[in-house]
Amino acid sequence: MAAVNTIIELEETQKYFPVTSGAILKKVTGQVKAVDGVSFKINEGETYSLVGESGCGKSTTAKMVLQVEKPTGGVIRFNGNDMNSFTREQRREYRASIQAVFQDPWSSLNPRMKVGNIIMEPLLANQEVPKGEIKERTEQLLRDVGLHSFQADYYPHEFSGGQRQRIAIARALSLQPKVIVLDEPVSALDVSIRAQIMNLLKQLQDQYGVSYLLIAHQLATVRYMSHHVGVMYLGKMVEEGLTKKVFDNPRHPYTRALIEASLPAHPDSQREGFMLEGEVPSPLNPPQGCSFHPRCPKPTKECAEGSMEMGLIEVEEGHRVDRCCVNCG
Amino acid sequence: MAQTPVLQVNNLKTHFFTRSGVVKAVDGVDFTLNAGETLGIVGESGSGKSMTALSIMGLVPQPAGKIVEGEILFNGDDLVKKTQAELQQIRGRDICMILQDPMTSLNPVFSVGNQVIETVKQSLAQTGETLKERAIELLHKVKIAAPESRIENFPHQMSGGMRQRVVGAIAIAGSPQILIADEATTSLDATIQYQYLELLKELQRDTGMAIIFITHDMGVVAKMCDRVAVMYAGKVAEIADVRDIFNNPQHPYTEALMKSVPNVEEDVEMLYAIEGQPPALDNLPAGCTFAPRCQYAFDKCEVQFPDIVQIGDDSNRHTATCWKLSEN
Known part of the structure; x- marks a missing residue:
């Protein structure tokens, strides 16, 4: 494989939310570690997916x-530059090169704006x-996402769910961004x-060379x-790597459970249930030690006490698994 | 498996009379449900799958909606002819329903125990401690840990998966003969959904109830169902045993649907996509409703709606509505 450029890199990125109590004199009584030291890279023209249950x-x-x-710790780099030390101009440039498509195309499009204006708004901002170019570019974008150029004068309510999602994609593409964040783009359809x-x-990725950060809970979508x-799992990355390697040879028990829990494609391919007991613990009060140990099929004493060293280790090229759970699956 | 139908739906038509015209939400649906059997009803939004369920429950939205034709035979009794008071005796006891969102189907200001007991009261003529015991037993059955203390909880103190379990407990309180699950697991996380589906299977084994699964997820169908009805624009496009639907789909819509679902176990370069949009129900195309999106459509499809065609012999109960099948 030819060398690919990393476009976005997260290194030990953290986001802790403070938990406060008291109505007037707010006191910080704890914190929720929503994201706790996550590292990964998004390559140019490729899709990186994040999976996991809610929370x-x-x-x-x-x-x-x-x-x-804003992250409370760690680094996010864009084209090798640390985002924390961006100048005003760089930040502006960054914002233009990253766009988003959301889950629900009924609430993500302004019902009072014409589709043409919705698509061009990011560009004009x-x-x-040049004035003469606006119409031409709108029509080009509409055609690229499989709509008709005359539909620029319609309002969002005149479209079905799938068509609205196409409009949202056209809007995200209007600035020719480097990265598009896709948050459950098909689950409402x-x-x-x-x-x-x-x-x-997929076709637009080839055409525009854009990278995707995909968030989805349906593993079949992610694999595709x-x-x-x-x-x-609970704010930490537990397994990471090339999609094919992770899906064909999942090492972490949680990944295995997620794959097993994804529903069969055929009535004859019923999986022998490797079912996880219980539910995700509250992030307000995460378990001691390895955060997965209460649901782990083979927890050891070290896992529960937290004397185990944590973090990802490489099990094969392009496939990293949490140190504690690498042999539990 | 006993082959006695508990539910038989014949030519059911539920229409909505609106200012902009008649919306034919359910337009001639037939199926049979045997005791202990699981039937999946699949289709996209607006295909009439939920309205079929509401028609069976006698809960079609009033005053716009009306069952204009057909019969729903529950153990031989026609539910369409029953009054609301009579239906009230059947609903919640013999036929129950689990809805998609457990936060809206539970009352936020009553404890879950209270809500389970309320249902138990309907079927049991007892009071006080016995009711509570029965409620704890039900919560235990749906695998809620420590039901004795959980019974005091309010819905907001529980997670989504647990709330849906409580709804399940309420549904099985009257030992129903039919349980209708309308997208019951759609809002749950993957591992929780799996647990819940396993739970429903177990409850079915214990009680012998029949289940109707309304879903748009072919995975749920593959995992749970014995038979499948594929609905499109208010009509049943194809109905067959689950393996026939997956191995030998006859209707072009079923066939396309099967090809357009990604698989977690294999790599696919490009998925097959069905072009176009489902039709608007107040302005259905003449002829076959799927014809505008069908790759096999020919002239006859655009003129007349196809007859029901029996696939194979009678015994495997596989029918589809498509001209392609009756022409050759």
Whole structure:
């Protein structure tokens, strides 16, 4: 494989939210470690997926990449530059080169704006565009996402869910960004429409060379869409690597459970249930030691006491697993 | 498995009379449900799968909605002809329903114990401690840890998976013959969804109830169902045993649907995508409703809606509505 450029790199990135009590004199009584030291790289023109159950910190990670949340620790680099030391100009440039597509196309589009204006708004806010070019570029974007150029004058309510998601994708593409954050882009859509949108996203990736940071809970979607995948549990990355390697040879019991729990594609391919007991603990009060040990099939005394060294180790090229759980799966 | 139908739906039509015209949400649905069997109803939003369920429950939104034709035979009794008071005796006792969002189907200002007991009262003519015991037993059955203390909890003190378990406990309180699960696991996380589906299977084994699964997820169907009805624009496009649907889909819509779902176990370069959008229900195309998106459509498809075609012999109960099948 040719050398690929890393476009975004997270290194030990943290986001702790303070927990306060008291109505007037607020006291910080604790903290929620929403993201606790997460490291991964997004390569140019590739898709990186984050998976995990609700509350595992995948959305917070995406928000930090989008600069909606400021990390409380660690580094995020864009093209090798530390985001904390960005100048005003660099920050502006960064914001333009990263865009997002959200889950629900009913709430992410302004119902009072025409589709053409929705698509061009990011562009006009960020760049000087000659007046004559605006119409042409809108129409080009609409055609790229599989809509008709005359539909620029329509309002969002005149479109179905799948078409609205296409509009949201066109808006994200208007600035020709380097990275698009896709937060559950197909889970609100009908089954027969999902494949259309997934194929469109793949095709646009080839056409524009854009990278995706995909957040999804459906593993089949992740397998189809992504080059790399990171599995998160309670704010930590527990397994990470090339999608094929992680899916074919999951080492962490949580990854295994997630794959087993994803539903069969055929009634005859029923998996022998490797079922996890219990639920994700509250991040307000995470377990001592290895955060996975209460649900782990083979917990040892060290896991519970926290005397075990944590962190990811490489098990094969392009496949890293949490040190504590590498042999539990 | 006993082959006695507990539920037989014949030519059910539920229409909505709105200012902009008649919306044919359910337009001629037939199926049979045997005791202890699990039937999956799949289709996209607006295909009429939820309205079929609400019609069975006698809960079609009033005054716009109305069952205009057909019969729903529950153990031989036609539910369409029953009054609301009579249906009230059946609902919650013989036929129960689990909805998608447990936060909205539970009352936030009553403790879960209170809500379970309320249902138990309907079926048991007892009071006080016995009711509470029965409620704890039910919560135990749906595998809620420490039900004796959990019974005092309010819905907001529980996680989504646990809330859905409480809804399950309420649903099985009257030992129903039919349980309708309308997207019951869609809002749950993957590992929790798996636990919940396993739980429903176990409850079915214990009680012998029939389950209708309404879902858009083919994975849920593959995991849970014995038979599958594929709905499209208010009609059943194809109905068959689950293996026939997966191995030998006859209707072009079923076939396309099967090809468009990604698989967690294998790498696919490009997925098959069904072009176009499902039709608007107040403005259905003449002829076959799937014809505008169908790759096999020919002239006859655009003129007349196809008849129901029996696939193979009678015994495997596999039917589909498509001209392609009756032409050759």
